[in-house]
Amino acid sequence: MDQNQRTNLKNRLRTEISSFSLDKDDMRKFCDLLQERSSSAAEIEVTKFNRGDMDEEKYQEAIKLLRECFDLRVTVTGVNGEELYGTIDEVFDSVNFSDNVKSLYVNNDSVLRAVHNYYPLNSFQVFLDFSKPKIFDFSFMPNQGTPNESNYEVQGYDATWVNGVFSEITKFIKQRSSTLSIVHSHSIYDLLLWFLGFPFAFWACLKMSTYIEYVSTKTNIFVESALYFYCFVAVLFIFRVLFHYLRWICPLVEYKPKDSNINTHRTVLGMLLVGIIGTFITDIIKALF
Numbered sequence: 634m635d636q637n638q639r640t641n642l643k644n645r646l647r648t649e650i651s652s653f654s655l656d657k658d659d660m661r662k663f664c665d666l667l668q669e670r671s672s673s674a675a676e677i678e679v680t681k682f683n684r685g686d687m688d689e690e691k692y693q694e695a696i697k698l699l700r701e702c703f704d705l706r707v708t709v710t711g712v713n714g715e716e717l718y719g720t721i722d723e724v725f726d727s728v729n730f731s732d733n734v735k736s737l738y739v740n741n742d743s744v745l746r747a748v749h750n751y752y753p754l755n756s757f758q759v760f761l762d763f764s765k766p767k768i769f770d771f772s773f774m775p776n777q778g779t780p781n782e783s784n785y786e787v788q789g790y791d792a793t794w795v796n797g798v799f800s801e802i803t804k805f806i807k808q809r810s811s812t813l814s815i816v817h818s819h820s821i822y823d824l825l826l827w828f829l830g831f832p833f834a835f836w837a838c839l840k841m842s843t844y845i846e847y848v849s850t851k852t853n854i855f856v857e858s859a860l861y862f863y864c865f866v867a868v869l870f871i872f873r874v875l876f877h878y879l880r881w882i883c884p885l886v887e888y889k890p891k892d893s894n895i896n897t898h899r900t901v902l903g904m905l906l907v908g909i910i911g912t913f914i915t916d917i918i919k920a921l922f
Contacts, residue, residue: 755789
């Protein structure tokens with residue numbers, strides 16, 4: 634199957650994935666959708682295939698091989714480094730399919746390019762990065778957006794096919810947005826810090842004032858100031874840890890295993906925040922009225 638290489642692609646659409654949540658069944662549906670679009674790309678390729686001086690038998694063999702090469706190969710990687718590569722059925726029906734998926738990669742032109750040195754007219758690639766930010770990684774500044782390499786790209790000569798596939802992928806992803814993906818946005822931490830973190834830190838100092846003043850009466854004003862300062866800083870530290878924890882339990886791109894306890898984490902954090910905020914609001918009302 635020898636064809637002239639096609640490298641000057643006229644249509645290319647690419648975007649980062651900003652919010653996506655799926656389980657194993659959704660992931661398979663996603664791959665099945667991609668397979669349908671890959672099969673349509675194969676039919677476009679067949680109509681444009683240069684028969685040259687092939688006889689009918691060789692031509693039919695070449696067409697059959699061309700269609701088979703558009704059968705997707707999927708790569709699924711687990712958090713411990715285990716990797717599955719194969720067709721959709723082979724990967725998703727495997728007993729070795731990881732309970733904790735780290736990434737998914739799929740494209741429809743790798744076999745054609747690597748095995749036959751053939752560059753199809755239309756192609757796509759999708760990479761899903763399910764990694765989570767570490768809770769106690771203080772080297773990463775929380776006011777920066779959470780790094781994630783998830784993206785998809787569609788390119789080809791046929792503008793209708795490119796736009797159609799890109800729109801279908803976008804629609805599928807938007808229908809499965811992850812929970813609170815906004816917390817991964819750039820500068821969201823700064824806003825929360827100003828409107829929640831600092832007020833809570835001052836409030837905590839107020840709540841601890843009785844104990845601090847009791848200790849300071851036996852020492853001096855320097856100790857009192859130091860205790861207020863450390864109380865303020867400690868609350869901001871806890872606030873940052875809780876923010877990292879929130880990003881961890883609500884990842885930007887999320888894979889949900891069947892035995893996941895992530896909802897328990899979310900419930901516990903939600904109850905904790907409701908209790909703290911409720912007490913905070915109650916104290917404000919008492920102070921005003």
